Amino acid sequence: MGLIFAALIVAVLGLMAFVRLAPDDPARWHVAQDGAGWAKAPWDAVLSETGAARLRLSAAKAAPVDLLARLDDMALATPRTRRLAGSVAEGRITYVTRSALWGFPDYTTAEAREDGLYIHARLRFGREDMGVNADRLRAWLAAM
Secondary structure (H helix, E strand, O other): OHHHHHHHHHHHHHHHHHHHHOOOOHHHHOOOOOOOHHHHOOEOOEEEEOOEEEEEEEOOOOOHHHHHHHHHHHHHHOOOEEEEEEEOOOOEEEEEEEOOOOOOEEEEEEEEEOOEEEEEEEEOOOOOOOOHHHHHHHHHHHHO
16 A cells, blocks of 8 residues: 555656646747637637637737736736746747646737737646636736
């Protein structure tokens, strides 16, 4: 029984190490946010998806680059969040936010476009994020 318990602990620790130490690849995550998903996304409201969430802030709120600069400050103040790639000057930034216990990474890309700020938050591992990405985007929206 003790051997099975020890094997289980080693397996759990190995999984935790894999999740926490898996490299972040900017070439995979810091990409233009094009695609059909934006057609369903309302303006100035969070669209929750399976394992992801989207938010489009209209240029009527402020200039898209100004919205991106405000978002950058808020994102970097969010616990366990860091910038993976990009800058306000580039017009696109990708952040990595990790869960507290396991360290699961979620990637959020914000892109300033002519008509507004497009924000796409998605998980890396698994299929379901239990609404975490949508909740984060709602909190950022409320703070803006």
